Amino acid sequence: xxxxxxxxxxxxxxxxxxxxxxxxxxxxxxxxxxxxxxxxxxxxxxxxxxxxxxxxxxxxxxxxxxxxxxxxxxxxxxxxxxxxxxxxxxxxxxxxxxxxxxxxxxxxxxxxxxxxxxxxxxxxxxxxxxxxxxxxxxxxxx
Numbered sequence: 330x331x332x333x334x335x336x337x338x339x340x341x342x343x344x345x346x347x348x349x350x351x352x353x354x355x356x357x358x359x360x361x362x363x364x365x366x367x368x369x370x371x372x373x374x375x376x377x378x379x380x381x382x383x384x385x386x387x388x389x390x391x392x393x394x395x396x397x398x399x400x401x402x403x404x405x406x407x408x409x410x411x412x413x414x415x416x417x418x419x420x421x422x423x424x425x426x427x428x429x430x431x432x433x434x435x436x437x438x439x440x441x442x443x444x445x446x447x448x449x450x451x452x453x454x455x456x457x458x459x460x461x462x463x464x465x466x467x468x469x470x471x
Contacts, residue, residue, distance in 0.1 A: 350373070350374070350441060351371065351372065351373040351374075352370070352371070352372040352373075352434070352437075352438050352441065353369065353370070353371050354369070354370045354372075354429065354432040354433060354434070354438065355368065355369050355370070355432070356368035356369075356370070356429075356430050356431050356432065357410075357412060357431045357432065357433070358431070359404070359406045359407060359410065359412065359431055360406065360410065361410060362410035362411060362412055362431075362433065367381065367382055367383045368380065368381040368382075368430075369381075370429045370432060372429075372438060372441065372442060372445075374393065374445050374448070374449070375392065375393060375449065376390050376391065376392050376393060377390070377391045377393065377396070377417065377427060377429075377442070378390050379427065379429075389423070389424060389427070391417070391419050391421045391424065391427055392421075392449070393442070393445050393446045393449040394446065394449040394450045394452075394453050394455055395419045395420040395421050395446075396417050396418070396419050396442060396446035397418050397419060397420055398417075398418040399415060399416070399417050399418070399439050399442050399443050399446070400415070400416040400418070400439075401413055401414070401415055401416075401435055401436060401439045402414045402415075402416060403435070407431065411433060412431045412432060412433060412435065413431075413432065413435025413436065413439075414428060414429065414430045414431060414432070414435065415428070415429040415432065415435050415438055415439045415442065416428050417429070417442060
């Protein structure tokens with residue numbers, strides 16, 4: 330019985346290690362898909378990080394549990410060169426919309442962000458809600 334528990338524990342640890350991914354992509358020129366920009370996107374199981382700039386650099390982080398929705402946008406030129414733009418709508422105060430612009434493997438990154446953000450919310454036991462101005466309804470009832 331104890332051997333079975335050890336095997337189960339080993340299998341769970343292996344599944345957790347396989348699930349851990351990190352995507353590192355560079356913003357690219359739309360034409361020819363060349364990475365001649367100074368913007369780098371990193372997406373892992375906890376955070377989305379955007380590093381931009383050469384001399385003056387900016388680093389912007391957004392925790393995945395704050396991501397509420399993800400959208401994939403592709404123009405004709407992006408489709409021709411195998412690129413896409415992933416728009417993340419977040420509950421972050423500094424950047425409520427994050428754009429991972431002109432990246433390769435955009436659909437794969439979008440799917441990963443959707444799955445990882447849901448997993449992160451469950452781990453933190455957070456609830457994602459929208460404000461629909463319910464206060465107005467209470468005033469009408471009086």
